[in-house]
Amino acid sequence: MSKSGPSGKHVTLRDIGAALGVSHSTVSLALRDHPRISEKMRAKVKSKAEELGYQPDPMLAALATYRRSRTDQPITASIAWINAWPDPKDLRAHREFDSYWQGASKAAEKFGYRLEEFRLDANFTPERLHQILDTRGIRGLLLPPHHNQPDWKNFPWDKYSVVRFGRTLQSPSCHIVTADQVANTILAFQKMHERGYRRIGFVAHNFEFRYNGMLFELGYIGGQRMIDDCVKLPPLLLRRRKPDEVRASLRAWLDEHRPDAIFTTLTDLPAMLKREQLTVPDDIAVAATTILDTNVDSGIDQHPEEIGRVGFLMLNSLINDGSRGIPDIFRQILVEGSWVDGSSLPDRSA
Structure with a gap:
């Protein structure tokens, strides 16, 4: 991926890497905010890329995304699924919510991520949750539906890309994927x-x-x-x-x-x-x-599994764009459902 810099020369990932003394693969990962690369190095790479006038080629970016989604990717990072239900087993006991998990998990694996559940409760406070996520290098959060409103206290949302499923969570006001x-x-x-x-x-x-x-x-x-x-x-x-x-x-x-x-x-x-x-x-x-x-x-x-899949894809785009925190304007992606005939509503049109 490259683009002409101020001098008219095409700036490549290798150019940025040479200027910083790192490999082009490190530059590529840093520009995608990959957790394997430290925040300090990510900031240095982005600063140097801007200085040199680098911009990604959209066609090559699309090809890279296609390749990542079509091949078996080694699991290199995790996405967090936050469960604040009083009894954590109750969340995925709902088939609808379990399907969100299944759809998101399958999509995440195609991009080299593992979906992991993390608790928020009296033992795992917002501060403790952040410590665990930060130590693990996790930067993407999926928030499933909750019947009760979690107490997020001073959770540092600005450190994370966040997507929620459905509208039951009143806070945070982050991007939504839900049924239409x-x-x-x-x-x-x-x-x-x-x-x-x-x-x-x-x-x-x-x-x-x-x-x-x-x-x-x-x-x-x-x-x-x-x-x-x-x-x-x-x-x-x-x-x-x-x-x-x-x-x-x-x-x-x-x-x-x-x-x-x-x-x-x-x-x-x-x-x-x-x-x-x-x-x-x-x-x-x-x-x-x-x-x-x-x-x-x-x-x-x-189609809850599709809702889960789209939820991960939205989160992945936020991670790759470096979009963190609670947005000023949040997006809503609506997934349309299908009608299913059954015995509880027989056809009486004759």
């Missing part, structure tokens, strides 16, 4: 309508709507507006109350609006309906926002 919940909900509404359902409802916990920026509701309203011959039912947002109060809210909504099908985030909705003497799918059909981690087999496949 608006498009997925519109797709589900259309598919349910095609299968003969006209009174399509939506049921979720109210706190999920807040975490997800009301995106499910936007998709639900969008689906209603795109289809003329459907009854526009209001969504049911269940608040955190006593079980009897939740049951009463569901019963009142069912009695008033009489849905023939429900799209839901709730994994236990079929059991809740059974307590109201309604069976799925005979009395009411149900589809899920994700077909994983639930006994509802109709609904959306959010």
Whole structure:
């Protein structure tokens, strides 16, 4: 990779290496912020490259990336997956979240990285976590979804490239890779309508709507507006109350609006309906926002392994660009899902 410097001469990695007395491979790794190269040497290489007027050739950079992704790379560095769940086993017990891990791990291996889990808890404080990561030369972090908000305290985000999965983490405000919940909900509404359902409802916990920026509701309203011959039912947002109060809210909504099908985030909705003497799918059909981690087999496949893969690729680009810390403007990459037919929502269009 080279480009003409101020003198008009093509500046190469070997030129930079010769000026510093190091190999061209060291220069290449330093410019990509590889953890094998010390921070001091990385800074020296970047400074000299700028001084000499070096810029990478985009075609050669693309070729190098292609080669790294197509060959079996030796594992030379690690990417951190931060787990702050009270019981760490609960995180990947969710099939959706485990698929994030699988997708990210497989992608990382193609680029010579190993995905490793690190804890954040009373024994591993933010300060201790940073010490471990810094000692290991780890500069890339993946943050999976969390039901509780971790206490990051004074964690030095400026030392790391960071990507989070989903929107449950309110902090840090870093780049996101997640499912396209608006498009997925519109797709589900259309598919349910095609299968003969006209009174399509939506049921979720109210706190999920807040975490997800009301995106499910936007998709639900969008689906209603795109289809003329459907009854526009209001969504049911269940608040955190006593079980009897939740049951009463569901019963009142069912009695008033009489849905023939429900799209839901709730994994236990079929059991809740059974307590109201309604069976799925005979009395009411149900589809899920994700077909994983639930006994509802109709609904959306959010392609979580692809979300994991894209999450790593985004992180890898940040590492290679030297982008560290919390960005002023964070990016969101949305992965569209696919509809899956199942027994919980039979076709009644005939």
